[in-house]
Amino acid sequence: MHIVLFSNRSAFEPSLSFEPPTYQFTRVQGLLAELPVRVLAYRPDLVLIGGFENTDALLEKIETLSAALPKAAIVLIAASPEPAFLLRAMRAGVREVIASDAQAAVDGAVARLQARQHGPQTSQARAGRCLGVMPAKGGDGSTCVVANLAAEIAKNPGLRVLVIDLSLPFGDVELFLTNAPAAHDLADFSDEIERLDGALLEVMAQHLAPNFHLIQTPQTLEPLLHVTPACVERLIRIALEHYDHVLIDLGLDAISLHVLGLPDLLDQLVLVTTANVPSVRRASQIIRLWESLEQPTSSLALVINRHTSGSDLSHSDIEKTLGLRASRVLPQDIDTLQDSLLRGVPAVTLKPRSDFAKSIAAWVADLTGQRLPETSIWTRLGIK
Ligand SMILES: Nc1ncnc2c1ncn2[C@@H]1O[C@H](COP(=O)(O)OP(=O)(O)OP(=O)(O)O)[C@@H](O)[C@H]1O
Ligand SMILES: [Mg+2]
Structure with a gap:
């Protein structure tokens, strides 16, 4: 699984690591405006986005990325988002919003993504x-x-x-x-x-x-x-x-x-x-x-x-x-x-x-x- 972390050029550098060869991990830093193009170049399976304000401009860029990379899962790292922002983020194509950039929080999101891809839910298992x-x-x-x-x-x-x-x-x-x-x-x-x-x-x-x-x-x-x-x-x-x-x-x-x-x-x-x-x-x-x-x-x-x-x-x-x-x-x-x-x-x-x-x-x-x-x-x- 190829994971790309896209963050802004300022001080957002969480100490994340993912074990190769199961995971390939790439850090990309850039301006918000560059987000879709820079990330697209790597064709990742999972995109982590962090270090940006919770704004409509961010969601617009995510929407563009999501349309261009429909198979990739996008996980947004955003502290205390408003419920309305959360909903707009989901609509823009974000799979999950996590509040922390700690390794455990990111690992949790990766595990949930893998469970969704390989677990019973993808085979439409009905539990209820x-x-x-x-x-x-x-x-x-x-x-x-x-x-x-x-x-x-x-x-x-x-x-x-x-x-x-x-x-x-x-x-x-x-x-x-x-x-x-x-x-x-x-x-x-x-x-x-x-x-x-x-x-x-x-x-x-x-x-x-x-x-x-x-x-x-x-x-x-x-x-x-x-x-x-x-x-x-x-x-x-x-x-x-x-x-x-x-x-x-x-x-x-x-x-x-x-x-x-x-x-x-x-x-x-x-x-x-x-x-x-x-x-x-x-x-x-x-x-x-x-x-x-x-x-x-x-x-x-x-x-x-x-x-x-x-x-x-x-x-x-x-x-x-x-x-x-x-x-x-x-x-x-x-x-x-x-x-x-x-x-x-x-x-x-x-x-x-x-x-x-x-x-x-x-x-x-x-x-x-x-x-x-x-x-x-x-x-x-x-x-x-
Ligand atoms: N066991 C009960 N004891 C007292 N009042 C009841 C009881 N069951 C229902 N009611 C009352 O009867 C009224 C009609 O109930 P409800 O709205 O559940 O019916 P309904 O079958 O859903 O009707 P509708 O066809 O309008 O959807 C409500 O005011 C409800 O509080
Ligand atoms: Mg009724």
Whole structure:
């Protein structure tokens, strides 16, 4: 691997070394304006750039270099870059930005590059589990369920979780999760789809926690015109290489139908219904749709939401009508959900002891196979 370090003429001379013959290392010093031409002459596999200000002029030169050397990986050494600069750098073709010029930091970037080139990701290995959630009828609670399931899974910091809102045109999953605005939405991802990889996905997704990310729908209709089924499929496939759990809030538009029909994408479709005749009738239509798409009934999970003692239909009536056993029953908990929406905090975080949150936690324990440790009676009583 040929590594070129390009730095400016002033005092940027990190003491880096790379062992030959695996690595050939060349230092090149020059003015920013010379960057593309000087580096191009060496045809390197990896370009390290350091010692420059984080400016648009730098990104312009990097973009030129990246276009001329599409196979080379460009790593920028830049202390404390702003998030907006990071994103522009990724768009300009930078593979990674590292904050330090220490040997260990650079070695880490080189190792990640090699893992990407030779590791399972280049063979499109899929690591994540993909769960689609759909309401039988509008308002049955699919968004509430997908948001809280995701937030509960993400309580385990070792699991990377992504929520994609495909409840088009105007999804609202963020209402159940956060008050913070998102810098990028689904349409932005579609626009970047050609260059999207794990690093760019990480930078563009909204970070609710370090391991918990969200992609919202656009707030207006016009950007949605760029969102195509093929873009969304590619986005999900890339996401599945980089997240342990990808949860999708689905609707019944062309894009969701495309996702539903793909034979190898969804590990499970969760159909959320409430116990009333119009919802159950719609649930039966969706089950028929799922079967007509030749998807296995074994990967369909029926969830009865907003259960109360006074529900219109009994569970056994619903199961008999649909020919499917309910895999979960979630209680109605109006106060908890209203509070959650008002504060923009997931119900499972805001009221972990509510019946609703406990039902979600039990579901997640089964999904992940990781039962959360029971607190002892002493802890619960506040004695230990
Ligand atoms: N188990 C529950 N207990 C109390 N309220 C609930 C419950 N589940 C959902 N809700 C409330 O019902 C309303 C509709 O829920 P949600 O937005 O999740 O439905 P949806 O199926 O996504 O609807 P849409 O078709 O509009 O996308 C919300 O105000 C939500 O807080
Ligand atoms: Mg919804």
